[in-house]
Amino acid sequence: MMQSDVVICGGAVIGSAIAWNLGQIAPELTVTIIERDPSFQHSSTALSASGIRQQFSDPLNVAISRFGVDFIKKTPTRWGLDLNLHQQGYLYLSNTDSGAQILRENHAVQCGAGADVTLLSTDELKSRFSHLNTGDLTLASLGLSGEGWFDSVGLMQGYQAHSNATRLKDEVSGLKLQSGKVASVRLASGSEIACGAFINAAGPYAAEIAAMAGINLPIEPRKRTNFTFDCATPPQHGLPLMIDPSGVWVRPEGRHFLCGCIPENDPAVAHDDFEPRFQEFEEIIWPALAARSPAFEAIKMQAMWAGHYAYNVLDQNAVAGAHPEIENLYFANGFSGHGLQQAPAIGRGVAELVAQGSYKTLDLSPLGYDRILRNEPLLEKCVI
Ligand SMILES: Cc1cc2nc3c(=O)[nH]c(=O)nc-3n(C[C@H](O)[C@H](O)[C@H](O)COP(=O)(O)OP(=O)(O)OC[C@H]3O[C@@H](n4cnc5c(N)ncnc54)[C@H](O)[C@@H]3O)c2cc1C
Incomplete structure (x- = not known):
């Protein structure tokens, strides 16, 4: 043996x-x-989707990701590798008073754990990202460094x-x-x-x-579909990884964009079921993005794939x-x-x-x- x-x-x-x-x-x-x-x-x-963020509500998760970004910045360079870390931040949006309160509470936890995150009023949000429709929003939270995406x-x-x-x-x-x-x-x-x-x-x-x-x-396999799309007139001031109150998220991916959502129906799936759920793009993602920014009204899906979360129930x-x-x-x-x-x-x-x-x-x-x-x-x- x-x-x-x-x-x-x-x-x-x-x-x-x-x-x-x-x-x-x-x-x-x-x-x-x-x-x-x-x-x-x-x-x-x-x-x-290869994202890294410090915007968690649990201080241990913040510390784990801070350790992660520090590692990604330093060690691969010693290995002679460039993991293409884009520190463009995560942008969480809330559209209710209770959502704003949660962002404030999270912000206090995150700052306490050393994260570089700021809260933005809707006016401040509009002045940074002028293409966004902010009329329904109550508050936003933006990671200023140590958040973004890299080569998984x-x-x-x-x-x-x-x-x-x-x-x-x-x-x-x-x-x-x-x-x-x-x-x-x-x-x-x-x-x-x-x-x-x-x-x-x-x-x-x-x-x-x-x-x-x-x-x-x-722990169950739960399906998540990612989509890339082309945008006829991309937002002018760039975009972090934005998480809309609807749960739809989007971020730049080269000259395209990458997006996904939290599925409305989220059952455990078979281990060999990798069929993308195209309807999520049509029914959930595109309407939410078009409502959030006119830049996302004219978009064309380029590619899609599904992967499995190891979902802790x-x-x-x-x-x-x-x-x-x-x-x-x-x-x-x-x-x-x-x-x-x-x-x-x-x-x-x-x-x-x-x-x-x-x-x-x-x-x-x-x-x-x-x-x-x-x-x-x-x-x-x-x-x-
Ligand atoms: C669509 C999607 C988007 C995601 N986005 C993010 C993100 O933005 N940021 C983030 O941090 N995380 C993200 N995640 C989660 C992240 O990708 C996973 O948590 C992480 O990759 C888990 O790695 P792992 O090694 O545990 O599992 P896996 O990468 O799944 O590897 C498990 C390995 O175990 C092997 N294996 C299984 N059973 C056996 C067996 N019996 N014998 C031998 N080998 C076996 C498999 O072949 C596989 O290679 C995302 C996941 C998905 C699906």
């Missing part, structure tokens, strides 16, 4: 970030990544290229438990790997992997850290729509926990699996 100190199921951005960090912290450990599809064509990582696949490939982990093209098909621990990992090829620690980084398949150890993990937040009883089984799952930006901090934290027994850089324990057992959501108001 093969042996590895650490076995990671899933080799996209999260699995690769953990492997790279293990190499930095504990180079003496042998690390094996099992990845079923090294093309990553259906991974959330490859299909992501580049980040994953950077981690992969600079890690000594062994990568096997295979599928985790079972876990063998012995004395309350994961003793070995069974692979679809028929091989088995004895392990000291096992990490679930299987994205939308996380629940199936957890079930192999008899664990219930409330309890609270749409990550589940990270060790299982309370099966102590050598670690989660790095359930990121919903914000896992790409969390990869640097989660990779660091989970590696610290595995190699050093506790979190050293950021205390990620509020993201632990025990909240699932207690059925106590970690409330995050800024979810898209």
Whole structure:
């Protein structure tokens, strides 16, 4: 039987970030990544909108993203990689008094956690982005630095290229438990790997992997469709990633724009269902954008694709850290729509926990699996 100190199921951005960090912290450990599809064509990582923001309501999520942007600014440069970080900010709009109050509360949390975010009255918003219709709005919140978008696949490939982990093209098909621990990992090829620690980084398949150890993990594949469009007369003063009160979001993508929405119907989907929901563009996105800015009245859809969120049904937040009883089984799952930006901090934290027994850089324990057992959501108001 093969042996590895650490076995990671899933080799996209999260699995690769953990492997790279293990190499930095504990180079003496042998690390094996099992990845079923090294093309990553259906991974959330490859299909992501690649955004990073500091505008969360939970201070830990703000700190995680601040760690992420700092990493993205510095480390890829040392690797000789340009991840094309566009720090154009996120712009949240509210159209009710209660929405404005939430933006104010979030702003206080974000500033307390060191984020560079400002509130804009509707007059200030209009003077910065004159093409926007602001008549129905009550307040806006704009990230001034440390927010934007970057090359998601580049980040994953950077981690992969600079890690000594062994990568096997295979599928985790079972876990063998012995004395309350994961003793070995069974692979679809028929091989088995004895392990000291096992990490679930299987994205939308996380629940199936957890079930192999008899664990219930409330994570489902939920479909999100992204669209690019061409704009006949683009807005003159540029645009951050704007999140309309309707939940429709849009941002520049080269000379085009990228957009999406929160689906009205959002069931779990089959793992192989990547059919884009074209009607979201026609029925939800275009009407909302055209109402928000005349620049978006004449637009032409260019491309669309669907990817899967690993959707944490309890609270749409990550589940990270060790299982309370099966102590050598670690989660790095359930990121919903914000896992790409969390990869640097989660990779660091989970590696610290595995190699050093506790979190050293950021205390990620509020993201632990025990909240699932207690059925106590970690409330995050800024979810898209
Ligand atoms: C449309 C869309 C837009 C998004 N936009 C953003 C955004 O703007 N910002 C942001 O931060 N996040 C965003 N996200 C979320 C982000 O992309 C994910 O949270 C992140 O990529 C998760 O990475 P992962 O490595 O956990 O999962 P994945 O990238 O899905 O990788 C999981 C890997 O596990 C492998 N695997 C699964 N089961 C097995 C098995 N049994 N054996 C072997 N291998 C297995 C899969 O093949 C896959 O490669 C978006 C996601 C989608 C779908």
